[in-house]
Every structure is written in structure tokens, then in C-alpha cells.
Amino acid sequence: MTTATLSKSSVRKAYWNGAYFLGELRRSWAHGLLYTLAFFFTMTVPMLSRLSDTIGKQYYTQEDFVSVKDIVGQFTIIDPLNNRFAEIEYGVYVVISMLIAVWAGIFAMVYLNRRVSAYFHHSLPLSREGILLVKSASALVNFLIALVLNLALTAIFYLQLPAVDDPGPLFLLFGYCLLSFIVILGFVLLLGTLCGTSVFHFLLVGLSFGLIPLYLFSIYALGDMYTVYLDIGYLTELALLKYTSPFLYLFAEIGEGGGLSLIGVILLLVFGALCFFGAILLIRRRPTEGAESPVVFRGVGAVLKYAVMAPAAVLLAIFFEDVFGGIFGLAFGFICGVVLSFMLMNVLLSRSARKMFRGAVGMVIFSVVLIGTSVAVCAGFNYRDMHALDEDRVKSISIRQYIGEENLFGNLSDPEVIELTSDFLEAYFSCITSGEPSVDYDEVITKADSVYTVSGEIAAESPDVITLTESEVKSLVSIPLKSIVLTQTTRYGISYTWRVHLDQFPELDALTTALCRAIAESKEFQESYIQLFDKGQNDVLLSRGTLEGKGTYEEINYNEVLEELRAQIGFDFFQQTVLGTVSVRINRRYYDLPVYESQAALIRYMGYENAEQWIDQEVEQWSARFGDIEIEEGYPSGFKCNADGTYLFRSIPYDYLDLILHNASNLGGNTFFLTRRSRDYLFQLHQDGETITFVDGKVPQEIIDLFG
């Protein structure tokens, strides 16, 4: 018999095993393929499609006209004109990266969720932290391979797009995706250390995504219940919402916002690192025998249970209050919410229906505390209603006029209007405290439609300086003002909004009318913003915009009034604010550049003389004037045409842009219109008294017949 000896090692803990890592990579090839395909179909294929669209575009050419292909080089210089083609939608890929991170994180922790697997892995000569590190690294490498592979392919297509010679956005995309993946992976790993089953891990990830927003929603709704009526849409104004979950923050900042600041990146990295180190610390303490039980650490289950119960109780209370009405509905809903969610969570946590009432005493105590908190929150909302908006402290009024998809805004400080605002707010509070009106749900929907068309809005920027936003739509068109929206924006970015239907408050309606009139008549308002016209002037303007402008104006059937209004506002707005300038929005700021007489001068100004300026900055919105043609890329791809001082506004697909620009550049003083008929887009040119109409680059016979 030989004597065995132990191989002593100075490093008792092993944090890495190369063979294990390579084996993990080999074994998870299917995951890598899944990630690759996810990016391929959302990133590479669409970019290839954009490239083929650009390459295969059939430009309209006509004798004596200069082809767009001849001037495409010049347009290339004007980056914004082609920006849409080259646009990278970071938000989509950030979401995909986060989903991959969730998947990878759950998969990395799966070995802990079966007893036999956990025993096997923990008997291996590798520390628990080492196993987590290897699995995380494997997930990261799989993700990186998928991302880099697709980015490389995408770059090949992207750099061939017109106006693109800078791969910067792709590097930015890489950074965003990697950051999102790392942060969410750390977060999911941290949650995984708390769970003993994959199902519960998945549930916990879902809850962490939505639990705090759900809380805010329920509390906000609870407070809103005591105001005029509930509008879930107001929640989108909660700027704080994005801070409630890393998922929301990443999506809000990268997907919806303009990108992450350096501080944001650092904060996210710190958050991800903390999550990861938290997971490392917890996995050392996590008992292996916790596998196959929903939560591993004592106490986590109780926290989770009550965390779910709170919003469930409040939401059901609101729901049943809406169904049955009064205190009975409120109490019934609350009890239902508490008891049902309590039972459900008990069953989930103990995996036994017999234990659904375990801890009933805790449920009762929790209910009492929750009722107390809810009452305090509601009282707080009422207090805010009564005190946060102080009518004596209004110092200025901001104007926000919603006309279809357009809005105009600015600030007024006319003392007479401010005085009326004070009266209005006083009456408003009086209406709120006098009792809530009964509003039928269908009626609300109907009114909400009206509100969308023409709405007045009152906004408060801060408790100290309240600004009032209002629109005098009555004097523009004969649509009665249906409602007033009051908004208070706190210094923390939370907007509280109330909506008042004026027909329910005759007193307020009268005051509102007076207020609107005062705003409309104020010299400051008239000089700065919109020229108001009476009905007769409206008709004249509309006729000029259509008939006298030699264009064919076809009203959209779904909302005749809206279309008239839109056409007119287009006239007013652009005649006064855009004509004579090129307005460009760069990094959320507007820059007005002078309009030159010719396209060549414009290109020279924007391209040749300031090339660096345009290349380096991301242009978000632009408008320009070519000869007599005014073009703006607005919302969503709006297009405004001017001929002989008359404007029309329509939306067109971006694909038409080059064609329009081409023709516009060669028409000189001729008229040019774009109209929409149902789902088809008509492109009409008026040249020397002749009308030429195109649909998708081809002139349909019926249109030719129509115009003779």
C-alpha cells in the first residue's frame, strides 16, 4: 500500500477553471446561436433592407430635370436629410440586450435550482463564487460573440448608406448593448441567489421590473380617485418612474431619451457592479439545501409577499370602488386584494394549498398598516390639491396649444391674465372640494376624444411659480372647449394632472371662457404667437391654402374639423416662425439658421462651410426652404409645402423625400403640393399651369383624367 498525500495549495479557494469555462461555452452554443439570431433579425436584416431600399430606389427623372442622383453628393453633405436612413434605433437593441441578459442570468443560475445539480456542482473543486464567475463569463462571451458578429455585418451595410461615413453610432450601439447586458445580468444574478427555483426566479425578475411602478401607479391612482376622474395616461408623466427599475431606466434613457450621460453610465456601472458583488456575497452564504424551495433566505418570502399584497389591495380597492361605488366597493376591493394576494403568495411560497392562510395575523396587521398609509397618502393628495397650487403665486402663463399633432407654446406675463388665472384656480379648487362629479365611463371616453382635438391645459412648473397653459381654440374654429387640464410639475419631475369637464362645472366654464378670452386678447399673446382670426378670416385663409393656391385639398374624412384646423395652423405657424429661417433641432435645442435664396446657397452654408458642425452633431429635426418650397421633417415625418405663400401640411413616407427634393429643386417658382387620399399618397406638381400627379412615382390614369 502506498501512502497518499494531499496536494497542498497556497490558494485554497479556486475562483476560475479554464477547462470548465471552455466547456460551458461549448455546452451553451445553442444560447449563443439564439442571441445571434435575435440580433441578426432585428439589426442586420433591417440594415440590409435599408441599404437595398437606398440602392434600389427608382428616382423620377424627366427631361430637362436634374436627376437626384446628380445631386446626391450634395445631399450627402447635409446629414439631416439622410439621417432617417442611417438612424440607429438604440432602444430596440437595448431591450433585446436586456432580455438576453434576463435569459442568460436565469440560465446561469439554473444549476442551483435542482438539488442533485446543486449538490454535484458544489462538490466540485471550485468555489461557489468561481462557478458563478465562470457561468457569467460564459454568458457574457456568448452575448459578445452574437453582438460583435452582427455589428460587424451591420457596419458593412451601414457604412454604405448615403450620408454615412462615420461608424460612431455603431460603437455607441455596442456600448449601450454591453452596458444594458452587464447591468441587467448583475441584477438577475443577484435575484437568482435569493431563489431556489427557476420559476420563482423568473417571477422575481418580473416583479422587480414592475413592482415599484405598480406601487406608484396604485398610490397615484388612489390619490387621483379623489379628484375629478382617473386617467391612467397621466402616469406617463411620472418622470420618477424610470428610476424605479433598471429596466425602465435603461429603456427611458437610451430608448426613449437622447442617450446616456457619462454620469448615467457611471451610475449604471456602479449599480451593475454592486448587484454582481451582492450576488457573489449572497452565493457564499446561500445554503445548497435551499435548492427547489422558492426562496432560499429566511425573510425574503415575507418581504415579497407583502410587497405584492400592497399594490394588489389598493388596485382592487380602486377597481371595485369604480364597479360598486362608495365605501362599500372600496372596502370590498381592499379585502379581496389583501386576502387573494395573501393566499396566492402563500401557495406560491410554500407550494402547498394547505398553507394558504399561514401567517394570517401578519396579514391583519399589514392590512391595518396599509389602510393607515393609504389614508395618509390620500390625505396628502388632498392637501396637495388644496395647497400645492397657490393661486396667489401665479407669475406667468405658458401657452400650449394642441392642434392635432402640433403644439405651440410660450410664456405670457400679462397682469390681467394672471389676475384671471387666480380667479380661475380659486373656482377650480372650490369645484374639487364641493364633491366629485359622477362621470359615466363612456362619456369620459367621448370627452377624451374631444379633449385630444382641442384642449386647454394649465401647468405649474413648481410650487412657487405656477404657469398656466391655455389655448383659445374657440376663436380659431367653432369648437366649444370641453375641458381644462391642470398640471403641476414638481421640482422632482412628477407631474400631477387633473382634468375638469367644463359642462359639469358651469361656474368654472364661465371663468374659463373669460380666461381664454383674456389670453387671446392679450397683446403679448397676439404679438408673440398666433394671429387670431375670426370665422371669415378663417374661410379666406383656408380657401387661399387650397383653391387659390391651385392645389387640390382633400379633407380627411375621419375628422373634418381637425384637417381644416391643421391646414390653417400650418399657415400661421410657419409663416411667422419658420419662413426665412432654417430651424434645426440638435441635441434637444433649436438653432435657427438663415434661409438663402437658392438650394445651392443652403447646401453651401450647411455643408461646405460648416461641415464639421453637421457631421459631429446629431440632428433630430430639421426644416428647410428651397426656393418657394418649405420642407420640414416634423412629426412623424411631416412635410410642409409652400407655394405662393400658402402652406399645406401632410405626412408622407420618408421614401418620397428624395423625389420631392429633386423636383422641388428644379421647379423654381412653380407650385408644389402633396396631398393624401385615404392610404395612398398623391404627389402633385403644378408647372406652368399644368398639374402632374404621381402615386408612388407613377402617374395613375384617373388622376391625369381628373386634372386634365
Next chain:
Amino acid sequence: MLKIELKNITKHFGEICSLNAISLDIEHGSIFGLIGSNGSGKSTLLRVMSGIFRPESGSVRYGGEDVWENAALKREIIYLSDEQYFLPACTLGEMRNFYAGFYPKFDNDIYCRCCDLFGIDERRKISTFSKGMKKQAAVILALAAMPTYLLCDETFDGLDPVMRQLFKRLLADAVAERGMTVVIASHNLGEIEDICDHIALLHRSDLIFSREIDALRQSIHTVQAVCDESFDPAALGLDVVRTTRRGSMVTLVIRGEREVIEKTFTNADVKFFELIPLTLEEIFISEMEERGYDYSNLI
């Protein structure tokens, strides 16, 4: 000294005590059997010994080194679970690579020899193996890893008699050739009796005893005696564990030295007596009966 030392190992699962202050010494190069009633804590003890579970108190030391999160030491330990785990969709060959990555002494010659002996095809997916073949695969990998310590939990279950004998022989060879220490937890007392030189009995999370198996056999005996009805075993002054009387035939299980028992019965008022050695199973039952774990109490 590379012996395994367990000191005051206590482990609870929630409110249930699975191991209650267990202290054991397992000599290097021995084959140690863990026996006990169901739920007595045998598997838990093996998991604590292999560094899977962390005890609330006490320590497990191999040659003086604590096993908890000690990767260097765990390279010398293989834990053969009662329920085998293999990586998903793996062949035995892939598992060999996996083990070789963790255990530096992994011996491909032993692996190939064992594959031949057990008749296992290393290219076949393990998921297609039968229960017994999976156990064989685990045994092959464990032996090829050349551990200094092998902890087996119900490893004989699921193996056919031929394979059981083969496994025993391989274990005995490993112990003899390179001083491997083997700890086997099993209900199959016959198998334990064949191979083990030490044994420990666990019951309801407590350690009842830990002894050499030969010494254990010498410490308890069955005596069959023919005597009158007036014969009172208690009057013998011996540690009588169990008494069964059928007419004039009395069967006694007595704890104590063989010579003392023989001398006592020679002097006692019995017509005839005979000492019969106890099997391990009989010893187990006797010990359990003494602690109220008797089938007659269960029926």
C-alpha cells in the same frame, strides 16, 4: 496523518435536526461504513463531509484541513451521490473531459479499463443509460479521478450482483494500492459487512457508535439455551439486549465479551447453550430495538 476528523457536526433543516453533534474519526486507508435508519442523517453527513452542506457548528477536517470551500482539498474528494447527476445531453466521454478539467490526477488508463470492465460505451449519451448504467458511469468517473477520499451514498443500489462485486474489488484495489479512504453509506448491510473494516451507526441524527466491524461482532452475541421455565435471564448479570422464549428454548442477545458470556452460562442453571455470531443486520436490528426502533412497535 490524512484521517478524516469530524467534530461536533450539527446540521438543521429548518426546525428539523439532521445531525446532532456528530464526532467521528475515520482512519486513512480504511473503508468506513455508515449505516442507520431512514432519515438518520447518513446522506446529510456525507454531504457535509464533501463540502456541499455547511454545518451550523463543528468542523470536517481532512488531514487537518477544513473542507468548506477548500478547492485544493476537494480535488482529492469525490462524492458519489445516491442520485447521479450528469451535465445535460452529455456522453460519458464528455463527462470524462469535464472531470479531467477539475481533477488533476484523472487517469485515462483507469477510465478506459473501467469502461471495458463495465462494458460502457463512452460515446453514448448518458441520458439513454439505464439507472444501473448511470451508476456505473458515475463509479467509472469517480475511480478514474483518483481521489484520496471517496464518499459513496447508496452506491450499491441499482448495481447488479456482478457489478457490485466488481465495484467492491476495484475499491479494495484502490485502497490497497494507493491508500484511498472510502466512506460508504448504505442500507445494504450485507454489502457493508463484506467490505468495510469500520462502521458507524446513526439513528435520529445521533451517532450511536463507531467501531471496527470485527470488534463489534465480538461485542454482541446470540445465545440459544435450553432451560427450565424458572430461568430468569436478568439474574445472569449480563447486558441482555433481547430475550425470546419458546417453551424451554430461550434465545438471548447479549452484549459483552464472548468468554464472559460462556463462563456465565456454564455456571448457570441451563441444560444446554450455544453462542452464535450475529450478522451485521442482526446487530443493527438489536441496536435499533434497544432505542425503540422496532418493527413490532410499528405494526
